[in-house]
Amino acid sequence: MRKGDKRIIRGWTMYDWANSVYSLTITSAVFPIFYAAITMAGGTDVVLERYGLPAQSLYSYALSAGFLLVALITPVLSGIADHTGRKKDFLKSFCYLGAISCAGLFFFSAENLLPGLLLVMLACVGFSGSLIFYDAFLPEIAEPKDHDRISARGYTMGYLGSVLLLVVNLLMVMKPGWFGIPDRDGLPARITFVTVGIWWAGFAQFAFRVLPDNPHGRKPTGNVIANGYRELRKTWQELRRTRRLNSYLMAFFVVNMGIQTVMYLAVTYAKAEVQELDANGVAGPIGDSSLIISILLIQLVAVVGAFLFVCLSKRFSNLSALMIGCVIWILLCVAAYRIHWAWEFYALASGVGLVMGGTQALSRSTYSKFLPDTIDHASYFSFYDVSYYVSTVLGTFAYGLVYQLTGDLRNTVIIIGSFFVVGFILLLLVPRTEVPIEIRS
DSSP states (O other), X not given: OOTTOHHXXXXXXXXXXXXXXXXXXXXXXXXXXXXXXXXXGXXXXXXXXXXXXXXXXXXXXXXXXXXXXXXXXXXXXXXXXXXXXXXXXXXXXXXXXXXXXXXXXXXXXXXXHHHHHHHHHHHHHHHHHHXXXXXXXXXXXXXXXGHHHHHHHHHHHHHHHHHHHHHHHHHXXXXXXXXXXXXXXXXXXXXXXXXXXXXXXXXXXHHHHHSOSSTTOOOOOSOHHHHHHHHHHHHHHHHHTBHHHHHHHHHHHHHHHHXXXXXXXXXXXXXXXXXXXXXXXXXXXXXXXXXXXXXXXHHHHHHHHHXXXXXXXXXXXXXXXXXXXXXXXXXXHHXXXXXXXXXXXXXXXXXXXXXXXXXXXXXXHHHHHHOOSXXXXXXXXXXXXXXXXXXXXXXXXXXXXXXXXXXXXXXXXXXXXXXXXXXXXXXXXXXXXXXXXXXXX
């Protein structure tokens, strides 16, 4: 396969356009509000009454279970994918699992809560698992010099596509009559979950049509699972011999703890700590509409941020651009500790969007550029993505633990800021060129 084929690159970025609607509609905007309405009917936590656990805790456990399952199964699956040359088949399988699970949330209700949370977990598995095999195509379709630009282009497509569908979904929820939808039993919101599944699986076809099947002509023999495990083990041995890649992976792990904690829990923080004035000039908690505006603002500004950081990486280097991102994240954490009003939160959201888009896009492309000369890209990216998900679990856990121990949500900002301080130091220690390490058997 020839690298740099524009048609293949366009198709690859369309998977970002396809799957990012899960992140925005399901994890950030519509489903969390729908879940709260279902589980807190009449002001009573029906989950707490029925299962002895707060509704939000049970929801977070479902997501954590999804991340944990991905961390357990995808490394071996990535080894199998590299051994058999079937990355695209695994990408399709996880995509369809996630899309069908999202559509299945149409049937979510207080009566079938546990099956619904199982779908939440499976949607998380589908989304997270598919990214490993999707990301692994980047070094195969583009030269290293283009990785930053193409990774940023993919994230940009994701931000724009997710915003477009979210606007339609919000109109469906707020103006169901425009779409001929009866406004009862949460039907408008439930239909939005179906649209996410259709959008995800539908637009993914552009990627599936052009991404190569078995580009390296692998011809598997013997026990596929055993050989897949051996492939993964071989990659692990290679990874241990690369100081720059090892150092970068550790720095990424810590920085991502901060980024993902902000992404998943910023709305929770704002609901508790940010106020706005109502029509009568009375201060009260920030409203759902204001939060959704801030979410849209983050997504749109992130488009600019993704390409701004590509320019920074060209001017300085990838590692220097990521360190600049860490400094900006630290300043944003200081600002978050001090804000109290909605207009301040909007300004903060703009800053978050700017640096989030850039650091996410560069994190992926930097890892891709640091890979050794290999064709086992799925196995290598399994370590990257497992680091991504484990750091997400640890970051959000640290957030909850600090709040539990101190009782002050603002103190959680201090721990998030510390992640970026440590991440900056670790990025500073990453060698600028690869340094082989001799491993004794």
